[in-house]
Amino acid sequence: MQQLSRDLAENLAALDALFGASADYYSKSITIYHCRGNIVLFDGMASLESLWQLLLEGASRHTLPPEQCTGPQVFRLILQDSVFPAESQPVEDMEDLIRRLTAGMAVLLLDGCPKGIAFSVQGLKFRSVEEPEGEGNLRGSREGFADLLRINLSLLRRLIRSGDLVQEVAQADTPAKTEYGVCYCRSVADPAMVQRVKQLLAAAKPEMLLDSSYFMPWLLPGRWRLFVPVSYTQRPAVAAAKLCEGRILILVNGSPSALVLPALFCENFECLDDYASTAVFSSFLRLLKYAAFYLTVFLPGVFVCLAVYLPELIPPQLLYKIEAAEKATPLPLFAEMLLVMLLLEVIREAGLRMPQSLGHSVSLVAALILGDAAIATGLMSTPVIFVASITSIAVFVTPALYESATLLRLGVVLAAGLAGPPGLAAAFFALLLALSGTGIMGVPYLTPHPFPQNPLSEDGVIRRDYRRLSRRHFVIWQKEGGTKWNRIASPRRRRR
Amino acid sequence: MEQDRFTTQAAALSIFTAAAAEGLPDGIPLRLFLLKGLCSAVLLTVLSAFSVTFWQGREQNAFPAVAAKTALLFLLLAEWCTTFARAQQVCRQEFGSMALVGLLPLLLWAGWKLPPARWNAPARVLWWFVVLGLLVLFAGLAGQMQWYRLWDPELQAPTEPWQVPLYGEYLLLPLLCPEAKLCRGVFLPFLGFGVQLALAAAMALVFGGGYPEQELLRAWSAGVFSRMDALLLWVWLTCAMFRMCFLCGCIRLLAGRILPMPSGSEVEP
Numbered sequence: 140m141q142q143l144s145r146d147l148a149e150n151l152a153a154l155d156a157l158f159g160a161s162a163d164y165y166s167k168s169i170t171i172y173h174c175r176g177n178i179v180l181f182d183g184m185a186s187l188e189s190l191w192q193l194l195l196e197g198a199s200r201h202t203l204p205p206e207q208c209t210g211p212q213v214f215r216l217i218l219q220d221s222v223f224p225a226e227s228q229p230v231e232d233m234e235d236l237i238r239r240l241t242a243g244m245a246v247l248l249l250d251g252c253p254k255g256i257a258f259s260v261q262g263l264k265f266r267s268v269e270e271p272e273g274e275g276n277l278r279g280s281r282e283g284f285a286d287l288l289r290i291n292l293s294l295l296r297r298l299i300r301s302g303d304l305v306q307e308v309a310q311a312d313t314p315a316k317t318e319y320g321v322c323y324c325r326s327v328a329d330p331a332m333v334q335r336v337k338q339l340l341a342a343a344k345p346e347m348l349l350d351s352s353y354f355m356p357w358l359l360p361g362r363w364r365l366f367v368p369v370s371y372t373q374r375p376a377v378a379a380a381k382l383c384e385g386r387i388l389i390l391v392n393g394s395p396s397a398l399v400l401p402a403l404f405c406e407n408f409e410c411l412d413d414y415a416s417t418a419v420f421s422s423f424l425r426l427l428k429y430a431a432f433y434l435t436v437f438l439p440g441v442f443v444c445l446a447v448y449l450p451e452l453i454p455p456q457l458l459y460k461i462e463a464a465e466k467a468t469p470l471p472l473f474a475e476m477l478l479v480m481l482l483l484e485v486i487r488e489a490g491l492r493m494p495q496s497l498g499h500s501v502s503l504v505a506a507l508i509l510g511d512a513a514i515a516t517g518l519m520s521t522p523v524i525f526v527a528s529i530t531s532i533a534v535f536v537t538p539a540l541y542e543s544a545t546l547l548r549l550g551v552v553l554a555a556g557l558a559g560p561p562g563l564a565a566a567f568f569a570l571l572l573a574l575s576g577t578g579i580m581g582v583p584y585l586t587p588h589p590f591p592q593n594p595l596s597e598d599g600v601i602r603r604d605y606r607r608l609s610r611r612h613f614v615i616w617q618k619e620g621g622t623k624w625n626r627i628a629s630p631r632r633r634r635r
Numbered sequence: 636m637e638q639d640r641f642t643t644q645a646a647a648l649s650i651f652t653a654a655a656a657e658g659l660p661d662g663i664p665l666r667l668f669l670l671k672g673l674c675s676a677v678l679l680t681v682l683s684a685f686s687v688t689f690w691q692g693r694e695q696n697a698f699p700a701v702a703a704k705t706a707l708l709f710l711l712l713a714e715w716c717t718t719f720a721r722a723q724q725v726c727r728q729e730f731g732s733m734a735l736v737g738l739l740p741l742l743l744w745a746g747w748k749l750p751p752a753r754w755n756a757p758a759r760v761l762w763w764f765v766v767l768g769l770l771v772l773f774a775g776l777a778g779q780m781q782w783y784r785l786w787d788p789e790l791q792a793p794t795e796p797w798q799v800p801l802y803g804e805y806l807l808l809p810l811l812c813p814e815a816k817l818c819r820g821v822f823l824p825f826l827g828f829g830v831q832l833a834l835a836a837a838m839a840l841v842f843g844g845g846y847p848e849q850e851l852l853r854a855w856s857a858g859v860f861s862r863m864d865a866l867l868l869w870v871w872l873t874c875a876m877f878r879m880c881f882l883c884g885c886i887r888l889l890a891g892r893i894l895p896m897p898s899g900s901e902v903e904p
Binding site: 448449451452557558559560561562563564565567568571572574575576585 | 726730731732734735737738741742745749753755756757760862863865866868869872873876877880
């Protein structure tokens with residue numbers, strides 16, 4: 140760690156060597172209290188206007204006798220005996236200096252003093268606090284996380300106005316030295332787990348850290364998995380609710396996406412609106428979401444299995460229609476289904492990655508013209524396109540499970556198409572085992588009483604009214620029998 | 636410790652699967668079946684309770700315990716083979732598929748590798764499928780049931796000897812399930828008896844006897860859906876796959892008790 144020198148020129152030479160070639164590096168020599176100094180900052184990150192108001196105005200004041208204006212004395216005067224709003228912690232070394240500069244601060248280096256004084260004059264340009272596009276809600280807060288870590292932390296602090304909320308910031312061990320924040324509520328989060336998460340993040344060495352999800356391989360190392368027992372949110376309101384349940388939140392500078400851990404499978408079927416509408420209606424919606432998820436995973440596979448291996452289970456009227464449609468196509472039903480599903484994924488990806496104005500056109504052309512043409516030319520049959528379309532729409536009911544549902548759907552179709560009913564049974568088993576084997580930090584992803592055994596809990600597949608839910612506070616770290624971490628508490632309450 | 640135990644629900648599903656596929660004695664009057672089956676269930680319950688006492692009280696490394704474990708290991712292996720043979724028969728005859736043979740390595744791997752606790756959640760879900768399947772079956776057969784066929788006076792007692800269905804799960808409860816669940820577990824023979832009795836009663840109500848059990852599924856009918864036997868067989872097949880994995884897990888547990896495995900071989904949950 141390179142310490143700052145007493146010699147100002149030496150410090151400036153070191154900075155020049157590092158940033159001299161950079162267009163945004165700004166360095167200005169000044170004299171303050173008869174002492175030579177230098178202001179360094181990055182243009183665009185620090186506001187020169189604020190800096191002028193704070194510092195340069197005072198730099199013309201010569202209130203000390205010249206013989207008392209040595210570097211250390213001026214340093215002490217500015218830091219302790221003046222009204223300058225300097226940061227309380229002085230800059231001790233070159234690493235700290237760079238960290239402050241890249242955080243948008245201006246640093247005053249004085250001749251004869253081996254320490255610098257940092258001023259919070261950030262003037263960073265950033266995306267404003269807007270409603271997140273990915274998490275639609277009818278009621279509740281419209282605010283979404285921005286890209287800057289400090290702004291996101293302030294959004295959380297505004298929602299949890301108690302000393303319980305802890306927001307720790309650290310630098311990741313990456314070449315870019317990206318900052319990340321670990322947030323938790325002291326009274327409800329499990330201290331051992333918080334410590335464990337902090338240790339894991341400190342030990343993580345990602346090549347780049349552009350989003351909180353980059354930490355996942357360190358939090359859940361080494362195993363392939365269909366389901367990931369963490370969730371992501373871009374809404375401070377949701378994040379605050381999760382924090383109040385004892386969860387740990389990880390925010391990364393430059394990303395509006397907060398990683399929440401641990402998460403439960405059933406939370407993929409809940410949203411903020413659930414608690415704003417009536418219990419009956421939100422329960423109905425949750426049931427629909429569960430149905431949509433299982434539909435999207437199993438419908439194409441079941442359709443292929445029934446049509447190919449068990450046609451006697453299909454009512455005759457429907458069977459005749461499927462048979463007639465299939466006779467007109469060259470591909471077998473199984474291959475046709477796979478092809479349509481892959482095509483729909485390609486269309487979705489194209490619509491997502493293209494410029495927004497073109498994306499809609501691509502989706503429209505693909506959905507209407509291609510689909511219609513495929514049927515008209517006899518390449519694909521209407522029942523297959525109909526089934527594939529239903530599953531493609533149903534998956535968007537639970538967007539958080541999109542990746543898992545897509546992979547599972549393909550797996551189920553392959554298993555059912557190649558192996559028939561035994562393959563379908565095996566795929567079903569694989570889903571159950573994947574769900575029951577997922578967990579993080581001792582908290583299982585699936586409840587020990589999965590659907591439909593425990594649908595009548597207070598806040599499960601269906602929920603009770605909010606007044607009753609509010610009687611008991613749900614905390615995710617619940618000890619069962621004093622020996623095992625277990626999140627299960629029934630009756631329970633969760634908040635989104 | 637909880638990681639290496641099954642729940643009684645998992646053991647019960649395994650017994651249900653085996654009992655549902657167990658053939659009924661030919662042409663036996665229901666009254667006699669009820670009487671003999673009840674006696675068998677009581678006998679097996681006593682045996683199960685005795686086994687609980689045996690496993691809890693005896694030194695695990697003593698010769699009788701090791702011998703009993705070895706005998707049970709072979710019993711479980713035989714049951715595994717029986718379950719596989721029946722499942723394969725269903726696949727071949729009803730679905731025209733030999734895919735179960737291809738899936739066998741996966742099932743063996745999953746049953747051996749995954750800790751017992753991983754099978755408890757699938758068991759609970761499968762129980763709901765079973766209940767749903769039974770409801771569907773009942774709904775499709777209800778209109779065809781005739782009460783006068785239940786106690787058919789013309790049926791005579793069969794000459795072949797009565798076979799008591801003994802499954803390894805009855806005798807292995809203390810090794811498979813947590814101690815707190817053992818009280819409920821010793822009554823599992825009544826579940827097996829209940830399944831067989833329900834099957835016998837349904838056969839008697841619908842046909843009055845003299846038909847193979849699978850005809851019950853083929854007799855199903857409801858509205859536009861005229862056939863649902865394959866769906867119900869699929870539910871049983873899924874349960875059979877579960878049982879194969881379950882028995883694999885049991886064999887692994889038992890083998891571990893006879894020949895303790897190195898700690899490194901334990902599967903991380």
